[in-house]
Amino acid sequence: MGTTTRFSAQTLIDFTAAVLARVGLSEEDARRGAEILVDADLMGIDSHGIAHLNAHRGYAPGIKAGLVNPRPRIRAERETAATALLDGDRGFGLTVGHFAMRLAMEKARMAGCGMVTVRNSRHFGAAGYYALMATHEDMIGMAMTNAAPWMVPTNAKSKMIGTNPIAVAAPAGSEQPFLCDLATTAVAMGKLEIAEREGKPIPAGWALDENAQSTVDIARVRRGGGLTPLGSDGATSSYKGYALGQVVDLFCGVLSGAGFSIILERGASAAGHFFGAWRVDAFRDPAEFKAMVDEMQRTFRTAEPAPGAERVLLPGQREFEARAERTAQGIPLHESVVRTLVDLAAELGIAAPAPLAPQPAPA
DSSP, rough: OOOOOEEHHHHHHHHHHHHHHHHHHHHHHHHHHHHHHHHHHHHGGGSGGGGGGGTOTTTTHHHHHHSBBBSSSOEOOOOOOOOHHHHHEEEOOHHHHHHHHHHHHHHHHSSSSEEEEEEEEEOOOOOOHHHHHHTTTTTEEEEOOOOOOOOOOOTTTSOOOOOOOEEEEESSSSSOOOOEEOOOSSSSSHHHHHHHHOOOOOOOEEEEEEESSSEOOHHHHHHHHHOOBSSSSSSGGHHHHHHHHHHIIIIIITSSSSOOOHHHHHTTTTTTEEEEEEGGGGSSSSHHHHHOOOOHHHHHHTSOOTTTOOOOOOTTTTHHHHHHHHHHHEEEEEEEHHHHHHHHHHHHHOOOOOOOOOOOOOO
């Protein structure tokens, strides 16, 4: 299974920023990209965090190989008061994503809503980060991205659609913000990556082999299989996850011109994104809106659990709880991830991140 070591978020941000600057990003983009990447680890989304830094071609390996442009000239190809189509110039996805979400929010400030679609970008990390950006300005935020295929559609034999996540966030008052951040596959591909490095089996229902049969063998998934849609199989409504995956392809791939998932597979892992921001006060008083979100969150958070269940969780509740715990105690990294960071530090001639001192066990 391996061991884990804890690191402070600031240590990992500083290290990641140094790496990204060393491989060509500007200091500003490197720092921002580091904050976005490590934020996923803080939120407990280990499938989209620093583990990707030296192991995913959307990050340092892709930048060094020339697949990712570290200093893109992001430009608007079409634009109205409330909408824009951006070309990301093969840019680092976290740079492009942050730029595009800021633009959607800027348009929302002026027009009440803003919607931005993006082509020619790369992996942009955890979608929820961008949706949550809007909540700090009393806006509802949305972020989606398509990707090269991993989903096997209902009744199909081969993978044809990306994991194609959707994230929506809304501001609250005293309760946590509303946050829905989910892949349209049964799980994100990163969940399989975590299982691989931790030597753990995957549950039945997550994945299919090369013959579109259920499998728990990750090697067979990689050799020609894929992930099931959200819902796992037809009897449990996987066609809904399949349809949602196509919705993401429509907004991120077809509307932007990036291409739907199968087309992306032919283009060195390019991606299309969609971002939306809606100003709450364009619809109703923000204080009243947030009070109702609070009431909604409390209603579900305090609901009576089913027999044998500990509690009813809100969407995003585990992530906000992980953030509080990891901010206080540090981010746990598996030893295999730490090795990739140490190797990267040696390759680039920078200091490896220093772990936190072990904490004494409670008496």
